[in-house]
Amino acid sequence: MAFIYTIEFQKRGLPHAHILIILNDDSKIETSQAIDKFVCAEMPDKILDPKLFQIVTHFMIHGPFGIFNPKSPCMENGICTKKFPKDFQMETRPNIDGYPYYKRRDNGITILSGKPTDNRYVIPYNRYLMLKFNAHINVEICTSIKSVKYIFKYIYKGYNCTNVDINVASNINIHDEIKSHLNARYVSACESMWRLLENNMHDRSHAVIRLGIHLPLQQPVYFTAGHERDALLRSENKHTTLTAWFELNKTDLNARQYLYGEIPYHYVFTNYHWKLRKKRLNVISIMYSVHPNSGELFLRLLLLHVCGATSFDYLKTINGILMSTFKEAAIKRNLLSDDKEWESCLEEGSIYQMPSQLRSTFAFI
Structure with missing residues (x-):
């Protein structure tokens, strides 16, 4: 029914889009069958779908972390903040604390990614998007009122800033607000060209x-x-x-x-x-x-x-x-x-x- 998106440039300088799509009542993704149609959290079959298997195992596996990589960004006090590995699930259970428990069967499919890895480490994805863009695209179903504030806040969160405190060696302590709190912003070459070409930074349907x-x-x-x-x-x-x-x-x-x-x-x-x-x-x-x-x-x-x-x-x-x-x-x-x-x-x-x-x-x- 409606959409809105904003373009953000990450610390490495590359752009990505935050997109919010509003669906009509007939298109709501609420049942387990509907969720399985759009989101998968399992590794595909290597024989039947080799291309998708290669993409998923390259981009959509969380890790290595824990004892295999204790310095992983997701680690905090020895625990993965992303709550991996997930539990095995024989079927999808919708709307658990705002997010579903996706189907993750113990079907014996494993790969070696620093350690033996199975479906418990797969980041949820959409098959069509994986094959089309050949990139990391995490797809989640949010069906709780708890997630509304997060969704609308996140899409407008803006660029990263750094507060820089400038001190000049002097016997006289003069407080200059401009110097003491300078909003420093890094503009990469990608973002510079994006703006010079007058590409949209945001858009909305309504x-x-x-x-x-x-x-x-x-x-x-x-x-x-x-x-x-x-x-x-x-x-x-x-x-x-x-x-x-x-x-x-x-x-x-x-x-x-x-x-x-x-x-x-x-x-x-x-x-x-x-x-x-x-x-x-x-x-x-x-x-x-x-x-x-x-x-x-x-x-x-x-x-x-x-x-x-x-x-x-x-x-x-x-x-x-x-x-x-x-x-x-x-x-x-x-x-x-x-x-x-x-x-x-x-x-x-x-x-x-x-x-x-x-x-x-x-x-x-």
Whole structure:
């Protein structure tokens, strides 16, 4: 359904890609049979598949380590941090602590890699990728909510930095922050050519547009100390995505047919204004979530159901009568006639909130 990738240059200067692929429900790799279709953790048959056997035994065997190589990078306190050798498994068991236990049968296939090595030392791989690229490509199935934070953090982790402390011999101790903490970065010849040729450093299939929510005259204003008034004056001429939507509806009759959350699919927010989108792109519109004890909760509820609003008062006006609060307007529109909104709040919270947060939300409701 969607993808995103970033290019990173390792310490040796060679590039590799961090790729995150999001699958639809019908393509989820969750059963043992589906996992075995895409990932293998066994050595192939040397007679039936000699080419794959050569590639796997050259690139996808972990070791030697332990007593055969105590200085191996994976060794810590005499134990392999990658938890090799793995246990023999007659069949794949899915979703154990976020990762499956892959099938590793004791079928007698061994090689000599510093010591006799069997399927317990094979790094999981995909047959197609091995034959196509002839390189080390570790393929894992991640099916736990525990791995989501790691996946999204890892893909954006950036390049390696070194903090260098520069001390100049002198009787006078002058603290120069630039000299004492210099961010040193090594750019290899490969990375230099990659950038000179203007190759992409990252790409994504969808653009995520976040829509702000705020009460009247309560939009955030960013400033630096001592320049508060200047920032306030600048903010008077800058629209948020919400106030810009009000202005758009005042001048564009076509825009009035859309809800606030639908606007990014037809218009693009640029220079603090919504302009008609000329090129159709893959866009995901996300409205900021609001805590139940926030005064913006009922404003968000109205924005989900009212098209073509031209002001905050427009949202509070029902049958020509201006209500005093957004909550009262939501009640008049029958949006709070039952517990549906609270049920939706808990369903949404169950996706990303921790248990204590979800209990707190339930207690407040």
